[in-house]
Amino acid sequence: MTQTEAKELAGKRALEFVKDGMAVGLGTGTTATLFIKALGEKVKQGLSIRCIASSDASHDLAVQLGIPITTFEETPTLDLVIDGADEVAPGLALIKGGGGAMLREKIVISSAREYIVVADSTKVVAHLGKFPLPVEVIKMAMPIVSRRLEVLGLNPGQRHHPDGSAYITDEGNFILDCACGEIKDPTKTAEDIRHIVGVVEHGLFLGMATLALIAGENGVQELRP
Numbered sequence: 001m002t003q004t005e006a007k008e009l010a011g012k013r014a015l016e017f018v019k020d021g022m023a024v025g026l027g028t029g030t031t032a033t034l035f036i037k038a039l040g041e042k043v044k045q046g047l048s049i050r051c052i053a054s055s056d057a058s059h060d061l062a063v064q065l066g067i068p069i070t071t072f073e074e075t076p077t078l079d080l081v082i083d084g085a086d087e088v089a090p091g092l093a094l095i096k097g098g099g100g101a102m103l104r105e106k107i108v109i110s111s112a113r114e115y116i117v118v119a120d121s122t123k124v125v126a127h128l129g130k131f132p133l134p135v136e137v138i139k140m141a142m143p144i145v146s147r148r149l150e151v152l153g154l155n156p157g158q159r160h161h162p163d164g165s166a167y168i169t170d171e172g173n174f175i176l177d178c179a180c181g182e183i184k185d186p187t188k189t190a191e192d193i194r195h196i197v198g199v200v201e202h203g204l205f206l207g208m209a210t211l212a213l214i215a216g217e218n219g220v221q222e223l224r225p
């Protein structure tokens with residue numbers, strides 16, 4: 001089974017959790033995209049739902065597929081969010097933001113009763129930190145935030161596109177990817193980063209996921225916190 005097939009399998013399993021009448025948060029990234037495409041098929045077949053997306057890309061895809069969109073004014077609480085992750089550690093501690101959408105993802109997830117992670121089995125780790133931890137930063141504050149992250153030993157580096165241009169998030173900010181290695185105390189690291197003025201959000205998602213659907217050669221495994 002390829003990684004894409006595993007992502008597709010996790011996304012298809014997640015469909016079983018979406019019920020008629022639900023308000024659903026849509027994630028960002030390749031796995032979330034496969035889920036959104038499968039959800040679009042269900043909507044064509046008559047599933048009645050309304051959604052809020054965590055990125056412009058996922059929003060545009062949902063609109064293109066005819067998936068009804070809602071807003072936080074109309075729907076302040078979502079029933080569930082289906083979204084991917086870059087790393088899934090015990091307790092469903094996550095690193096997210098490889099796709100640069102962790103700010104809106106965290107907003108959408110924080111408004112939901114449930115967050116179901118969809119991922120292939122390569123995302124499961126014993127400890128967080130092999131995947132660089134993304135930190136979204138206000139442009140003006142980049143030099144000072146970068147220095148403070150260095151002092152914390154987090155080894156930040158600005159994210160760029162392959163053509164060398166700076167990566168800019170949907171909210172118009174920069175991203176510093178922290179190649180920090182194993183994060184021994186994710187709660188403390190999350191607090192340390194949050195206290196830096198100029199940081200908008202970081203990619204540590206702790207105590208947020210309620211279930212993970214992890215797909216691999218043996219099918220889909222359900223992990224709980």
Ligand code: 5RP
Nearest residue numbers: 029030031084097098099101
């Ligand atoms: C985007 C994310 C994604 O969920 C994460 O990067 C996983 O992506 P993919 O499904 O493409 O492996 O956090 O900001």
